[in-house]
Amino acid sequence: MGGDSGPEVTVPALDAAARARPELRFEVHGVADRIEGLLARLPALRGRIEVLHTDKVIDGDAKPAQAMRRGRGASMWNAVEAVAAGRAVAAVSAGNTGALMAISRLQLRMLGALDRPALVANWPTARGRSAVLDVGANLVCDAERLVEFAVMGAAFHHASRGAGRPTVGLLNVGVETEKGLEAVKAADQILRAGGFEFDYIGFVEGDDIAKGAADVIVTDGFSGNVALKTGEGLARYFRDQLREAFTGSPLARLGALLAAPGLRRMSARMNAVSGGPFLGLNGVVVKSHGGADATGFANAVFLAADLASSGFLDELGRNLKPRCEEAAS
Amino acid sequence: MGGDSGPEVTVPALDAAARARPELRFEVHGVADRIEGLLARLPALRGRIEVLHTDKVIDGDAKPAQAMRRGRGASMWNAVEAVAAGRAVAAVSAGNTGALMAISRLQLRMLGALDRPALVANWPTARGRSAVLDVGANLVCDAERLVEFAVMGAAFHHASRGAGRPTVGLLNVGVETEKGLEAVKAADQILRAGGFEFDYIGFVEGDDIAKGAADVIVTDGFSGNVALKTGEGLARYFRDQLREAFTGSPLARLGALLAAPGLRRMSARMNAVSGGPFLGLNGVVVKSHGGADATGFANAVFLAADLASSGFLDELGRNLKPRCEEAAS
Numbered sequence: 001m002g003g004d005s006g007p008e009v010t011v012p013a014l015d016a017a018a019r020a021r022p023e024l025r026f027e028v029h030g031v032a033d034r035i036e037g038l039l040a041r042l043p044a045l046r047g048r049i050e051v052l053h054t055d056k057v058i059d060g061d062a063k064p065a066q067a068m069r070r071g072r073g074a075s076m077w078n079a080v081e082a083v084a085a086g087r088a089v090a091a092v093s094a095g096n097t098g099a100l101m102a103i104s105r106l107q108l109r110m111l112g113a114l115d116r117p118a119l120v121a122n123w124p125t126a127r128g129r130s131a132v133l134d135v136g137a138n139l140v141c142d143a144e145r146l147v148e149f150a151v152m153g154a155a156f157h158h159a160s161r162g163a164g165r166p167t168v169g170l171l172n173v174g175v176e177t178e179k180g181l182e183a184v185k186a187a188d189q190i191l192r193a194g195g196f197e198f199d200y201i202g203f204v205e206g207d208d209i210a211k212g213a214a215d216v217i218v219t220d221g222f223s224g225n226v227a228l229k230t231g232e233g234l235a236r237y238f239r240d241q242l243r244e245a246f247t248g249s250p251l252a253r254l255g256a257l258l259a260a261p262g263l264r265r266m267s268a269r270m271n272a273v274s275g276g277p278f279l280g281l282n283g284v285v286v287k288s289h290g291g292a293d294a295t296g297f298a299n300a301v302f303l304a305a306d307l308a309s310s311g312f313l314d315e316l317g318r319n320l321k322p323r324c325e326e327a328a329s
Numbered sequence: 330m331g332g333d334s335g336p337e338v339t340v341p342a343l344d345a346a347a348r349a350r351p352e353l354r355f356e357v358h359g360v361a362d363r364i365e366g367l368l369a370r371l372p373a374l375r376g377r378i379e380v381l382h383t384d385k386v387i388d389g390d391a392k393p394a395q396a397m398r399r400g401r402g403a404s405m406w407n408a409v410e411a412v413a414a415g416r417a418v419a420a421v422s423a424g425n426t427g428a429l430m431a432i433s434r435l436q437l438r439m440l441g442a443l444d445r446p447a448l449v450a451n452w453p454t455a456r457g458r459s460a461v462l463d464v465g466a467n468l469v470c471d472a473e474r475l476v477e478f479a480v481m482g483a484a485f486h487h488a489s490r491g492a493g494r495p496t497v498g499l500l501n502v503g504v505e506t507e508k509g510l511e512a513v514k515a516a517d518q519i520l521r522a523g524g525f526e527f528d529y530i531g532f533v534e535g536d537d538i539a540k541g542a543a544d545v546i547v548t549d550g551f552s553g554n555v556a557l558k559t560g561e562g563l564a565r566y567f568r569d570q571l572r573e574a575f576t577g578s579p580l581a582r583l584g585a586l587l588a589a590p591g592l593r594r595m596s597a598r599m600n601a602v603s604g605g606p607f608l609g610l611n612g613v614v615v616k617s618h619g620g621a622d623a624t625g626f627a628n629a630v631f632l633a634a635d636l637a638s639s640g641f642l643d644e645l646g647r648n649l650k651p652r653c654e655e656a657a658s
Binding site: 125139140173180181205207208209211221225226228233234235236237245246248249252254255256258263 | 454465500535536538539540548550551552554555556558564569573574577581583584588591594
C-alpha cells in the first residue's frame with residue numbers, strides 16, 4: 001500500500017518481476033479489493049501471488065514510535081512479520097522509511113551488537129556504482145560501528161554485484177593517517193589489521209566517491225547523509241542549469257535535439273537507484289523510494305531477491321558475530 | 330611566491346587589481362629580481378607597489394609545524410607579519426594552506442575563544458552564492474563553536490556581498506527539531522534565542538545548499554569538508570559525462586557547438602570562487618587557490634580589500650567577544 005501511488009504501482013511492478021524471475025512468489029498485504037482488481041489484467045502473477053487483506057495502513061507522516069506502538073496489523077507490519085515468521089525471505093515496501101525501520105528492528109531484531117540498521121546509497125560513479133553507508137540512520141559512530149559498516153557494505157556488494165573481493169574506503173578529510181576524527185583513525189587501524197572478506201584501501205575523500213575509488217565507502221550517518229543530500233541537490237542544480245543552457249536560444253534548442261541520445265544516456269546513469277536495503281537486520285528488508293515507478297519498485301524487488309538468495313545474511317553473520325563476541329569478552 | 334606559477338601570476342593580478350581599485354597599494358614579498366622583471370611592463374603598479382626581497386620560500390608540501398618553526402623570514406611569513414605590524418590591512422597568498430594557517434595563527438592570534446580559523450567555501454547556488462563553513466579546519470565542534478561559525482559567516486557575507494541581513498541555516502539530517510547531533514541541536518537553541526546581526530532560519534539539509542536556501546550554511550569541519558569535496562567530485566563527474574554526451578557522434582558535436590554560449594555561461598557559474606578567507610583571526614588573511622590564474626588571484630585581492638575596508642573585524646569583535654565573556658563568567 002506504500003509509496004505515492006500504492007498498489008497501482010507496486011502490483012504491476014510485481015508482474016514485471018514475476019515475468020523476469022520465474023522463481024519468485026509473492027505475498028501481498030493491503031486492501032484486497034483494490035489489489036485483486038489490478039490482478040485481473042496481470043496473468044504472469046496468477047498462481048504466484050497471495051493477497052492477505054488488511055485495511056490498516058501506516059501514514060506517510062507517522063512517527064516511528066507511533067508505528068511501533070500502533071502499527072500491528074497494518075500492511076507494512078504484516079509484510080515484515082512474514083519475514084519474521086519465515087514465510088517470506090524478504091520484505092519490500094515503498095512506505096514511511098522511519099516506520100519501516102522501527103517495525104523491522106522490532107520484529108526482526110538486529111544482528112550482533114548493532115543498534116540501528118544502516119542505510120546504503122547506491123552511488124553512480126565514473127566506474128559504475130559504489131555503496132556509500134551509513135547515509136542517515138546512525139549519526140554518531142565509534143570505530144567498531146564504522147568497521148561493521150565496512151563488513152555490511154562488502155556483503156551488500158557481494159550480494160548485489162556478484163563475485164570478486166570488494167574494495168572498501170573510509171571517508172576522511174585527507175588521506176594522511178594523522179588527519180581526521182578519532183573514531184575514523186581508530187577504525188582505520190582495525191581495518192588495516194585485515195582478516196576481512198574485502199580489500200581495505202585506506203582513507204578516501206569526498207571527491208573520491210564520484211571517481212568510484214572504492215566499491216564501498218564507509219562514513220558515519222551524519223556525514224553520509226550530508227554527502228548524499230548535497231549530491232542530490234547538486235545533481236538537480238546541474239539539470240536545471242543544463243536545461244537553461246539548452247533553451248536559451250533556438251540554436252541551443254536545436255543543439256539539445258542533436259545531442260539528445262547522449263544526454264539521455266547521461267541522465268540515466270546519473271539517477272541514483274531509488275531505495276535500498278536496511279543493513280544489519282536479522283532478515284532482508286528493502287525500502288523502495290516512495291516516488292518510484294513500477295520499474296523502480298521492480299528493481300527493489302530484484303535487489304531483495306538477490307540479497308535473500310546470495311548468502312548475504314550468512315556473510316554478515318560470519319563477519320559480524322566473531323567481532324561482537326570479541327568485544328564482549 | 331606562492332601558487333603553481335608564483336609571481337608570473339600574482340604580479341599581473343596585482344596590476345589588474347590596481348587598475349580596478351585606485352585606492353589599493355601593495356607590499357610584495359619574494360625574490361626581488363624576479364618580481365621587478367615583471368613590473369617593467371605593468372605601469373598601473375608604478376608608485377603603488379613596494380617589493381621586499383627574500384629568497385626564502387615555504388614549500389608546497391611543508392608541514393604546518395615545520396612552517397611555524399622554520400618559516401621566519403620566508404615570503405609568506407613576511408606578508409602575514411606586515412598585517413601583524415599594521416603596515417598592511419590584509420595578506421593574500423596562493424601558497425601552502427596549512428602553513429599559511431599556522432603562520433597566521435601564530436602571528437595574528439585568534440579572536441575571542443576560537444582555537445583555529447574556519448575555512449569558508451563560496452558555493453554556487455540557484456540564487457547566487459552561499460558561504461558554507463567550516464569546510465575542513467575544525468573537525469569536531471561543540472554548540473558554541475557552531476554559533477561562532479554563524480557569526481563569522483554572517484560577517485563574511487556582509488563584507489563580501491554588501492548590505493542586508495544575511496540568512497543563516499544550520500546543516501542537519503532533517504528539519505525537525507528532534508533530529509540530529511547533540512551539538513547541532515544545542516546550537517539551534519542558542520541561535521533561536523536571537524540577538525544576532527542575521528536571521529536564523531533553522532535546520533537545512535544537504536540538498537538545500539545548491540538551492541541557496543540560506544546566505545550562510547553552518548556545519549562542523551568534517552561534514553563541511555565531505556560536502557565540499559563530494560560536490561567538487563560530482564561537478565567533475567558531471568563535466569566528464571557532458572563531454573561524453575557531446576562527443577558521442579558528429580551530430581552531438583554539432584549540437585554542442587550550437588549550445589556553446591549557454592554551456593559556457595553554465596560552466597562559469599558552476600566554478601567555485603577559488604580560495605577564501607581564514608575566519609576568526611585577529612586580522613584579514615585570504616588564501617587564493619594554488620592553481621588560480623591572474624583573474625582568480627585578483628579576485629582574492631578584491632575579497633581581502635573588501636574584508637579590510639568593510640568593518641568585518643569590528644563586526645566579528647562585536648559579536649564574538651560578549652559570548653566569550655559570558656562563557657568565561
